[in-house]
Amino acid sequence: MKLLLDTHVWVWAGMRPEKLSRHVRRELQRGTHELYLPPVSLWEAHQLGRRGRLRIQKTFPEWIEEMLAAVPVREAPLTFPVGVEASRIALPQSDPGDVFLAATAVVYDLTLVTSDEQLLSCSWLKTLACI
Numbered sequence: 001m002k003l004l005l006d007t008h009v010w011v012w013a014g015m016r017p018e019k020l021s022r023h024v025r026r027e028l029q030r031g032t033h034e035l036y037l038p039p040v041s042l043w044e045a046h047q048l049g050r051r052g053r054l055r056i057q058k059t060f061p062e063w064i065e066e067m068l069a070a071v072p073v074r075e076a077p078l079t080f081p082v083g084v085e086a087s088r089i090a091l092p093q094s095d096p097g098d099v100f101l102a103a104t105a106v107v108y109d110l111t112l113v114t115s116d117e118q119l120l121s122c123s124w125l126k127t128l129a130c131i
Helices: 007-015 022-030 039-050 060-070 080-088 096-108
Strands: 002-005 034-037 111-114 127-129
Touching (some): 002 096, 007 022, 007 039, 007 111, 022 127, 039 060, 039 096, 080 096
Parallel strands (some): 002 034, 002 111, 111 127
């Protein structure tokens, strides 16, 4: 299966795996899935660090390198088709990061791993609940 990790799932997998649901932790440890992450997740992580919601003890580039080694992922690039798909998505409380995550999942036909109830409630989006 091709899994797109929501930013918080990626961060938890690398820093606090105990926060992942048992099912998701098992799926990620299985090693048979292709894991993807969009560049917007790096930006979101940086913003969380700047706001003090994510503790990063190193420089951000060093932390990213460490995280990518701990949770190897493939890049799901932000492309023109992703941008077009994002323009079609209306979420009740539109967090731009969530819109781009959903658009990325749709364009690349990926299953989004998230604990975000708003995204989990989208019937048109393939999801794996991390609850």
